[in-house]
Amino acid sequence: MKKILIVILLLGVSSPFQVFAESRVGIYGGTFDPPHAGHMSAIRAAIAAGELNEVIILVSENSARKPDSTNVTMRRELSQHLFGEVLNREFPNVNIRLLEEGSEALEVYRNGVPGREGSRGGFSSFAEYMAENTAAEDRLFIVAGSDVLNNPDGTGAPIVQQNVRYLGINREGEPVRGDLGSHVTAITPEHSTSSTTIRGDLAEGRRNADLNPWVYETIQGRHTRRNCTTVLDRIRGALQQADGRR
Numbered sequence: 001m002k003k004i005l006i007v008i009l010l011l012g013v014s015s016p017f018q019v020f021a022e023s024r025v026g027i028y029g030g031t032f033d034p035p036h037a038g039h040m041s042a043i044r045a046a047i048a049a050g051e052l053n054e055v056i057i058l059v060s061e062n063s064a065r066k067p068d069s070t071n072v073t074m075r076r077e078l079s080q081h082l083f084g085e086v087l088n089r090e091f092p093n094v095n096i097r098l099l100e101e102g103s104e105a106l107e108v109y110r111n112g113v114p115g116r117e118g119s120r121g122g123f124s125s126f127a128e129y130m131a132e133n134t135a136a137e138d139r140l141f142i143v144a145g146s147d148v149l150n151n152p153d154g155t156g157a158p159i160v161q162q163n164v165r166y167l168g169i170n171r172e173g174e175p176v177r178g179d180l181g182s183h184v185t186a187i188t189p190e191h192s193t194s195s196t197t198i199r200g201d202l203a204e205g206r207r208n209a210d211l212n213p214w215v216y217e218t219i220q221g222r223h224t225r226r227n228c229t230t231v232l233d234r235i236r237g238a239l240q241q242a243d244g245r246r
Contacts, residue, residue: 024051026143027099029058029109029123031195033070034202034219035082037210038193042169043087045189046143047094049167054095057083058126061110074222078215086212143167146176149184 026046032039043055059076062069069075080098088096099106109126112119119125127142142165149168166184168176176186193210201208207216 024053026050026052026055027058027105028055028143029060029126031060031069032057032075032079033195034075034198034211034215035079036193036195036198036208036212036215037191038189038195040082040087041189041191042143043083043096045169045187046167047091049143049185049187050141052094055083055097056105057096057098058106058109059098078218081214081218082212141165141167143169143187145169146171146174146186149180150174150177 026043028039028043028046030039046052047055057079059072059079062072076098084097088094099109105126107114108121108129109123110121112121112125113129144166146168149166166180168180168184168186170176170186170188172192176184191210193208198208198211202211202216202219205220207213
């Protein structure tokens with residue numbers, strides 16, 4: 001399953017999301033199911049490439065495209081710990097945080113641009129909206145996985161506009177194409193991993209080395225409690241059936 005990763009950084013952008021005049025803000029979007037070392041490496045690469053002083057994490061909602069995704073509330077909790085706490089200690093001069101509930105940016109991502117026909121939300125609507133709110137003399141930089149940039153017609157692919165530039169994350173076995181134009185620059189994180197592999201290990205009760213210990217223990221704890229509840233429900237059902245036969 002392909003994962004869409006998008007980072008948006010604002011360089012002195014005149015937009016509703018501007019924090020201060022010369023801020024360099026990155027918005028990093030993904031499913032983060034679960035968040036792992038590969039995501040952290042991508043954030044490090046984005047911070048270095050864009051000289052960011054803030055990174056906002058956008059955890060995607062549960063969707064029909066990924067019906068088996070872990071509940072978004074849990075993914076936000078795990079991401080807050082790994083990115084908002086662990087990485088913040090690594091980068092004390094960079095504010096790394098999750099996009100706040102109720103924020104205008106999150107509403108655009110979830111539901112599209114208010115009042116705009118055909119705007120259904122998602123990364124494309126979000127990137128388009130941000131580009132429109134960027135002054136002509138400024139530049140909006142989107143960092144996206146090579147799977148997105150190499151297939152611009154794919155779901156969630158960002159829309160190219162004159163004031164938009166891209167940093168493309170080279171993925172193992174799928175580097176950013178060299179014919180995408182001068183507005184695309186390829187970057188390579190030091191480490192990459194597969195969320196699918198990690199989920200497979202979790203299903204077998206194995207801890208993957210790319211998974212933070214706290215994240216692993218939290219996931220296993222939730223699974224244990226869920227399994228215990230299922231067993232108890234089955235026992236109650238069996239007892240009720242036995243009572244009905246008496």
